[in-house]
Amino acid sequence: MNGVDGSTGRLAGKVAIVTGGASGIGRATWRRFLSEGARVLVADRDPSIESEVAAAGSDGAFASLDVRDAESWAALVATSKHRFGRLDVLVNCAGILREGTVEDTSLAEWREVIQVNLTGTFLGCQAAASLMRAGGGGSIVNLSSVSGLKGDAGLVAYDASKGAVAALTRDVALYFARRGEAIRCNSVHPNVVATNMVTGFFKTAKLQKLEQWMESQPSGRMIEPEEIAAAILFLASDESRYVNGSEFVVDCGATA
Amino acid sequence: MAGRLKGKIAFVTGGASGLGAACAARFLAEGAVVTIADLAIEGTSAGGPGSLHRRHFDVTDEAAWEAALAETVREFGRLDILVNAAGISLDGDDLEHCTPEIWNRTIAVNLDGVFLGCKHGVRTMKAFGGGSIINFASILAKVGDGGSIAYTASKGGVRLLTRSTAVYCNRNRLGIRCNAVCPGYFETPMLTNYFATQPAATKQNLIAAQPSGRLGQPKELAGLLVYLASDESHSCNGADFVVDGGFTAA
Numbered sequence: 033m034n035g036v037d038g039s040t041g042r043l044a045g046k047v048a049i050v051t052g053g054a055s056g057i058g059r060a061t062w063r064r065f066l067s068e069g070a071r072v073l074v075a076d077r078d079p080s081i082e083s084e085v086a087a088a089g090s091d092g093a094f095a096s097l098d099v100r101d102a103e104s105w106a107a108l109v110a111t112s113k114h115r116f117g118r119l120d121v122l123v124n125c126a127g128i129l130r131e132g133t134v135e136d137t138s139l140a141e142w143r144e145v146i147q148v149n150l151t152g153t154f155l156g157c158q159a160a161a162s163l164m165r166a167g168g169g170g171s172i173v174n175l176s177s178v179s180g181l182k183g184d185a186g187l188v189a190y191d192a193s194k195g196a197v198a199a200l201t202r203d204v205a206l207y208f209a210r211r212g213e214a215i216r217c218n219s220v221h222p223n224v225v226a227t228n229m230v231t232g233f234f235k236t237a238k239l240q241k242l243e244q245w246m247e248s249q250p251s252g253r254m255i256e257p258e259e260i261a262a263a264i265l266f267l268a269s270d271e272s273r274y275v276n277g278s279e280f281v282v283d284c285g286a287t288a
Numbered sequence: 289m290a291g292r293l294k295g296k297i298a299f300v301t302g303g304a305s306g307l308g309a310a311c312a313a314r315f316l317a318e319g320a321v322v323t324i325a326d327l328a329i330e331g332t333s334a335g336g337p338g339s340l341h342r343r344h345f346d347v348t349d350e351a352a353w354e355a356a357l358a359e360t361v362r363e364f365g366r367l368d369i370l371v372n373a374a375g376i377s378l379d380g381d382d383l384e385h386c387t388p389e390i391w392n393r394t395i396a397v398n399l400d401g402v403f404l405g406c407k408h409g410v411r412t413m414k415a416f417g418g419g420s421i422i423n424f425a426s427i428l429a430k431v432g433d434g435g436s437i438a439y440t441a442s443k444g445g446v447r448l449l450t451r452s453t454a455v456y457c458n459r460n461r462l463g464i465r466c467n468a469v470c471p472g473y474f475e476t477p478m479l480t481n482y483f484a485t486q487p488a489a490t491k492q493n494l495i496a497a498q499p500s501g502r503l504g505q506p507k508e509l510a511g512l513l514v515y516l517a518s519d520e521s522h523s524c525n526g527a528d529f530v531v532d533g534g535f536t537a538a
Contacts, residue, residue, distance in 0.1 A: 202537035209499035209534045223523075250458035255523045262520040271511025274472075274504045277537025281527035285458045288451040288526025 041069025047116040052126030054081040056227030060257035099152030105159035119163040149193035169214030176219040186239035205277030223283035226254040251284035294319035302374030306476035310506035335363040347401030353408040370409040398442035418463030425468040454526025472532025474504040500533030
């Protein structure tokens with residue numbers, strides 16, 4: 033497939049924003065997107081990835097983003113317009129994981145998780161709409177989790193935030209569809225992925241140790257970030273143009 | 289973009305028309321060797337050189353499954369992908385009018401046929417350490433429509449049969465994946481035939497009920513099928529994938 037700019041690949045000619053791009057799924061996603069011919073704005077609060085993005089060539093650019101802040105989002109979308117002229121794909125990958133039961137989670141801890149995982153995703157969908165619309169449509173991919181589909185008994189804020197992301201996704205999908213606009217919105221639900229977020233969590237987790245978790249899994253392994261990037265790529269590309277408001281589960285059978 | 293299924297051996301039931309045919313065409317374009325197996329095909333040209341093979345096939349016939357998959361392995365060396373796309377939707381399938389004949393025939397093709405596919409697909413693939421089985425459920429595996437009792441029951445059964453198969457393959461470390469696709473309303477012969485039996489307004493009403501304002505085109509499902517058939521979906525197992533333009537999000 034050839035893009036208007038002559039690029040080739042499954043995302044040829046498309047411009048994407050990937051949040052949480054400094055590590056894990058976000059990092060695997062923007063790297064894959066570049067290899068598929070997209071131009072990508074890599075957004076994160078953590079600037080440590082900037083040199084890696086710069087080294088990947090002129091089709092990528094780093095931009096600082098605090099997903100909880102509407103002004104930060106407005107600046108990011110303006111950067112996409114200024115730098116690349118359009119916006120076709122938004123991947124809301126930025127997220128945090130905190131342990132805490134319904135009884136011991138403080139309101140401050142609750143709000144921290146909800147603000148990044150849920151409010152950040154909402155603000156992203158809101159901020160992206162007008163530039164996507166101006167370009168004739170787009171695809172929004174929101175990272176939920178299998179924790180948005182089932183309970184964990186010790187991740188109350190995380191589970192709630194991820195369940196809400198799935199519900200938000202359906203609302204956004206229907207909103208644009210019923211307006212006759214070609215902006216799609218789908219959620220991805222991975223089981224435990226080999227990322228810094230997860231390994232950091234298991235270092236201090238009281239809920240379960242990583243070894244125990246691995247033993248409890250039918251597949252006996254963690255998912256690689258590149259595998260989630262492949263699912264995100266499908267949803268970002270035109271190949272999924274009739275997929276809208278769907279939950280895309282990638283979990284090695286954990287919720288089967 | 290071609291080549292995502294290069295060298296893979298695929299068997300597609302219901303491959304002569306509609307969504308099955310779109311699947312087979314795309315798999316061929318991506319480099320797979322494809323056998324389309326369908327009741328509507330006369331005779332068989334399975335085996336020999338070339339990438340496309342055709343076979344008369346009845347998914348409800350267990351002996352036919354055993355023979356066809358054994359021949360696939362004999363001719364092509366292995367089986368990597370099985371797509372259980374064959375399905376029927378019969379007239380008169382509402383709760384108060386569905387006869388035992390309609391019920392039994394629908395369950396036989398849509399559910400027994402997929403069971404036999406999973407059974408013999410797993411038995412065949414496990415010798416090669418893995419594979420991908422894709423079952424056709426429907427959005428009617430998730431919601432009711434009030435007019436298709438046997439069809440809806442059969443597709444709900446496919447959705448859970450898929451999960452059971454996935455857990456079985458995980459537990460026995462077979463390396464085989466099994467997922468379901470849940471298409472919404474696509475412009476296929478099945479749907480066109482249904483419209484032909486209904487009042488003229490039925491089609492327009494169904495289109496008006498779609499958030500997308502249109503029916504899906506068969507080729508719009510094919511991208512998902514390539515993803516699920518390819519190694520890119522290595523960690524997808526026991527899940528169902530809805531392609532319905534947002535219909536069941538509401």
